Amino acid sequence: MNQPANDWRALAASAGTGGYGPQRIVCLTEEPTEWLYMLGEERRIVGISGYTVRPPRAREEKPKVSAFLSAKIDKIVELQPDCVIGFSDLQADIASQLVKKGIQVTIFNQRSVAEIFSMMYQLAAMVGQEARGLALIQGMQRRLLEIERAAAGLKRRPRVFFEEWYDPHISGIAWVSELIGIAGGDDCFPELAAKAMGKDRIIADGGEIVRRDPDIILGSWCGRKFRPDHVRARAGWENVSAVKNNQLFEIKSADILQPGPAALTDGIEQIHQLVMNWSQVHA
Known part of the structure; x- marks a missing residue:
């Protein structure tokens, strides 16, 4: 397992990109959890939403620390995350509480198909999986185009x-x-x-x-x-x-x-x- 680097020298000595980006992530909603598993980066996840059902193994492997509009702030702090990922202004209060405790929070606000793809690309890049993420995204896009072409014949x-x-x-x-x-x-x-x-x-x-x-x-x-x-x-x-x-x-x-x-x-x-x-x- 890659350990978080203490300073830039450790990063400079590293051969890969695993030491870059957040190493201990709490996901306040399901979609970043599913995406990180798809990217093969589930090791970085230390806490998830209680509503998470995808992938099923996440519920067995990760502690549940939040609902959608509320979260166990003390529990999240105990997990020592270096990044908490949430969704939209609906989680602004949770984000505010965590920021005040010195925790980095990233709130995405994807509302359209293009914005969902953008969120996925950004998160892949955050964990050093830009290439794998882009390949998965492009595969999804190709399938959407196939569906759209099939529907055009109705x-x-x-x-x-x-x-x-x-x-x-x-x-x-x-x-x-x-x-x-x-x-x-x-x-x-x-x-x-x-x-x-x-x-x-x-x-x-x-x-x-x-x-x-x-x-x-x-x-x-x-x-x-x-x-x-x-x-x-x-x-x-x-x-x-x-x-x-x-x-x-x-x-x-x-x-x-x-x-x-x-x-x-x-x-x-x-x-x-x-x-x-x-x-x-x-x-």
């Missing part, structure tokens, strides 16, 4: 409503909307996708969803199990195309609401398959 694109929460209704965030488009669908609420905060993507009038008549409804209820029967039972929804044609599906939050590798691989693959299945019957 006779009709389905209208897709992505429901991030059900009471109140919250539509999909930017990267989800983009991935729906790449996969061959049209987001029913593209005008809301650019809104970073869930509260700004609330659809107060459920009747508006009915009027936009989605062909497919995807549910990803922030960790809660999606219930198609709950959707079917909504007053006035019986004539919505997705309800009539039984096109109600769950995409697990870990696969699509994590702005990292999962959404760009398993998440879009699931959406694309559902779109293509729909097109064979309903297009």
Whole structure:
């Protein structure tokens, strides 16, 4: 295992790049954990989010030190991290507490597909895996282009409503909307996708969803199990195309609401398959 260098002389004497960059990383969300494992740099991780499920082994190997909006600050300090990685202004309070204790904090704020790739590249470079990271990124990009080309041949694109929460209704965030488009669908609420905060993507009038008549409804209820029967039972929804044609599906939050590798691989693959299945019957 590479040990952190005490000074620049140790780094100068090193033949590789392993001594550069953070050696003891705490990840406050799942996506940097999954990415570091993909890069083969999991040894650097000393703490993870309690919501982490990807990769499964991370839950067995790493101590859990945070939720999403809260963290065990004392526990993180005890782990002596030289970098804590978080996501967005929602973790600003956690970041502030850690900075005040002299801990380096890096907060990413990726909201689009391009920004997710940028985050992944930056993190790969931080741990001396720029080349491996770029190769993995380019592989994902090639697959996205393949999916997009396949979707271009659809006779009709389905209208897709992505429901991030059900009471109140919250539509999909930017990267989800983009991935729906790449996969061959049209987001029913593209005008809301650019809104970073869930509260700004609330659809107060459920009747508006009915009027936009989605062909497919995807549910990803922030960790809660999606219930198609709950959707079917909504007053006035019986004539919505997705309800009539039984096109109600769950995409697990870990696969699509994590702005990292999962959404760009398993998440879009699931959406694309559902779109293509729909097109064979309903297009």
